[in-house]
Amino acid sequence: MFCWKSAFYQNNWMAVYFSQVSLPLTLAICAGASQISPDGKCEWKISMDLSYKRSGMEIDMVEDIKRLKEEKDVVILAHYYVDGKVQEIADYVGDSYFLAKKATQVKQKNILFCGVSFMGESAKILNPEKKVIMADKLADCPMAHMVDIDKIHEVRKLYPDVSVVCYVNSTAEIKAESDVCVTSSNAMRIVQKLSNQHIFFIPDNNLARYIAKKLPEKKFIFNDGYCHVHKSIDRESVQRAKELHPAALVLSHPECTEDVLDISDFIGSTSEIIDFATASDAKEFIICTEMGVFYELEQKNPGKRFFSVGHRQFCPNMKRITLDKVKTALEEMEPELTLDEAMRVKANKPLARMLELAQ
Numbered sequence: 001m002f003c004w005k006s007a008f009y010q011n012n013w014m015a016v017y018f019s020q021v022s023l024p025l026t027l028a029i030c031a032g033a034s035q036i037s038p039d040g041k042c043e044w045k046i047s048m049d050l051s052y053k054r055s056g057m058e059i060d061m062v063e064d065i066k067r068l069k070e071e072k073d074v075v076i077l078a079h080y081y082v083d084g085k086v087q088e089i090a091d092y093v094g095d096s097y098f099l100a101k102k103a104t105q106v107k108q109k110n111i112l113f114c115g116v117s118f119m120g121e122s123a124k125i126l127n128p129e130k131k132v133i134m135a136d137k138l139a140d141c142p143m144a145h146m147v148d149i150d151k152i153h154e155v156r157k158l159y160p161d162v163s164v165v166c167y168v169n170s171t172a173e174i175k176a177e178s179d180v181c182v183t184s185s186n187a188m189r190i191v192q193k194l195s196n197q198h199i200f201f202i203p204d205n206n207l208a209r210y211i212a213k214k215l216p217e218k219k220f221i222f223n224d225g226y227c228h229v230h231k232s233i234d235r236e237s238v239q240r241a242k243e244l245h246p247a248a249l250v251l252s253h254p255e256c257t258e259d260v261l262d263i264s265d266f267i268g269s270t271s272e273i274i275d276f277a278t279a280s281d282a283k284e285f286i287i288c289t290e291m292g293v294f295y296e297l298e299q300k301n302p303g304k305r306f307f308s309v310g311h312r313q314f315c316p317n318m319k320r321i322t323l324d325k326v327k328t329a330l331e332e333m334e335p336e337l338t339l340d341e342a343m344r345v346k347a348n349k350p351l352a353r354m355l356e357l358a359q
């Protein structure tokens, strides 16, 4: 039985999601999804119906998208967290690191980015000669703004030997003030290679704490940023999901809080979660990251089952990207993402250092 009341009224993000994404897709997700747990809460036991059946209008739209991207020499890059229907029409789908690297390798003159603004900014920083278009210019990551330049300057004054390590989920302005960029898949490897003892890791507190625990030889200075999607995944919900699915392994993203990571069987970036689940002999998994990742998990693992821990695992910004916005962006070749050239040059240094150190 689907708990509409809970889905609509207990959760704002879900309501935003419903307003941004096509209802048929949402119904498809919900169809395989829910029951009432013993404590009366709406419990999602998602093994999503990801058939992603397209309506007649969407079939036409996909044909238009294919034609337009060829005609206009555009490559479509999409993040794992965008809607599965958008992932289906992308040329490349991946996590932030993969997409940043891919942006430097593609031959097309134009990049259409299906993701939030910091991702498009990274593509532009690394490829100034290419035109970068955002599928939705309002899709933005709140965490990317959770640190400011004054704070960086303050920390630099207090700790002259500090290395400012900037998670890729940050604005171009913040990258320009940082020493090196990292992603969740390469953060550990890169911080380990730095000779500095003090590390100011921005903006995500949870990822910083996860890395700091693994590298006790470094002295971390923490920032207060967080991803609201991963923060909303709480330990109780994970435990409840484990009770419902005792054979399932818990796979979590390091942006989750420490108490969730403590009861996880595997911790990794979105692509590492997909790789782990694909290589694993286990048949059931509880997924603690944004639900867009279910699309790739289901595509690669038709015989396995994936469960969510609740109904808050939606990033409303990622879900702003829809097929019709992709088509409109291709028709108009807008909105173009532009950056001040001096700032772009400064922001390129930590990104280029990341690509070099991550080898």
Ligand code: SF4
Binding pocket: 081, 116, 140, 141, 142, 143, 144, 169, 227, 228, 229, 230, 290, 315, 316, 317, 318
């Ligand atoms: S899932 Fe979290 S980190 Fe990713 S874009 Fe959404 S708010 Fe930002």
